[in-house]
Amino acid sequence: WAQISGDFSTAASAWREVADAHRSAGALPQLASTLRRLAGVYELRNAWEAALSAREAAAAAFASAGQPGEAAADRLAAAAHLRSAANFSGALTLVATALPEAMAANRVDLQVRILGLQGNVRARMGHYDAGVEQVRQALDIALRHNLSGPAAEVYQRLADSLEHMGDVHAARQTYQAAADFCHSQGAQTTEQLCLACMTV
Numbered sequence: 001w002a003q004i005s006g007d008f009s010t011a012a013s014a015w016r017e018v019a020d021a022h023r024s025a026g027a028l029p030q031l032a033s034t035l036r037r038l039a040g041v042y043e044l045r046n047a048w049e050a051a052l053s054a055r056e057a058a059a060a061a062f063a064s065a066g067q068p069g070e071a072a073a074d075r076l077a078a079a080a081h082l083r084s085a086a087n088f089s090g091a092l093t094l095v096a097t098a099l100p101e102a103m104a105a106n107r108v109d110l111q112v113r114i115l116g117l118q119g120n121v122r123a124r125m126g127h128y129d130a131g132v133e134q135v136r137q138a139l140d141i142a143l144r145h146n147l148s149g150p151a152a153e154v155y156q157r158l159a160d161s162l163e164h165m166g167d168v169h170a171a172r173q174t175y176q177a178a179a180d181f182c183h184s185q186g187a188q189t190t191e192q193l194c195l196a197c198m199t200v
Helices: 008-025 028-044 048-064 066-083 088-104 108-124 129-145 148-165 168-185 189-200
Strands: none
Touching: 008 028, 028 048, 028 066, 048 066, 066 088, 066 108, 088 108, 108 129, 108 148, 129 148, 148 168, 148 189, 168 189
């Protein structure tokens, strides 16, 4: 209730208490889920260092609990933030761990998103050809498996990669294609993001 009402300080304190109780009881799945919720509260407060620490702890707990897919999801969330903060080496380190976890869990949706992010980070680091090719491969996999949500995300990663590569014409076309795809899939938020990036 504290979190829903916007009292994030109280919410964080409560989630920490719950996490401590699960840790004491050795309840790893519950601990992992609680740490994920705690990370979400920190993100709402823009306390990114604490959020990343909670995400990493959640991923470690999920991995120890035998839930590699959930561990990969938290590592991906942390890596996406690091990419936005231009901490590219940190993002690559996280996705290097997340990818085999996603594969072990047979989570193709996560694999696609991880590969797309990894390729986008590489493109932003200046490895344009390899990065763009990896994002294209991720998009192909997403479309082949009819994964509309991951495909919408990776479309945006591809356009961003092309933009950083300096191919503005291809980036514009890809943003438009992504927006059209998202519109057809009902993914309005991602559609608006693509249109906003294309406008810039």
